[in-house]
Amino acid sequence: MSKEPKSQLGENEDRDDGEVVGGKLKYVKGDLFSCPATDALAHCISEDCRMGAGIAVLFKKKYGGVDELLAQKKQPGECAVLKRSDRFVYYLITKKKYSHKPTYQTLRQSLEAMKAHCLDNGVTGLSMPRIGCGLDRLSWDKVSVMIEEVFQNTDVAITVYVL
Ligand SMILES: NC(=O)c1ccc[n+]([C@H]2O[C@H](COP(=O)([O-])OP(=O)(O)OC[C@H]3O[C@@H](n4cnc5c(N)ncnc54)[C@H](O)[C@@H]3O)[C@@H](O)[C@H]2O)c1
DSSP states (O other): OOOOOHHHHOSOEEOTTSOEEETTEEEEESOGGGSOTTSEEEEEEETTOOOOSTHHHHHHHHHOOHHHHHHTTOOTTEEEEEEETTEEEEEEEEESSTTSOOOHHHHHHHHHHHHHHHHHTTOOEEEEOSTTSSTTOOOHHHHHHHHHHHHTTSOOEEEEEEO
């Protein structure tokens, strides 16, 4: 596995096995969907559940469930969830419409909602891309710290996949 420049990954320790660990987050270079089948997955979407661009398109193709998600009537700052096989798939609702941009505040609230669901349901492994930091233009330096803060003092192991 090739290695990402550390500057793109934050303050991490590069290990011999190609994985990079830093605080609560572990980084793996590669496709998110190559993660262990038992890991829960997380990504960001809008309240309208459009999922017409970015990695959300892949989630829609793989897991469907748009009607099921819309029926949950989750708003920005909340988190919708699907159960697929033995895993939960989390949809962090960070904005109202697909054309909007999220705020750090709604992302934090959505992460808190996801954490609550993880703790209530015994989730111990969670994989995600660099959420909010592609099309949604947030800063990974800030978002990674936020994820660490929200999940500190939990046993949820978080892996971030970076292409
Ligand atoms: N028309 C629309 O529906 C529309 C419009 C704007 C944004 N979006 C989408 O984008 C928003 C989310 O933005 P975002 O910045 O959180 O997500 P994103 O930009 O889709 O992806 C976040 C990060 O993941 C990376 N990535 C992409 N594929 C993979 C993969 N297979 N494995 C690992 N990493 C990967 C991507 O390069 C980026 O750095 C949501 O609203 C979503 O629906 C949709």
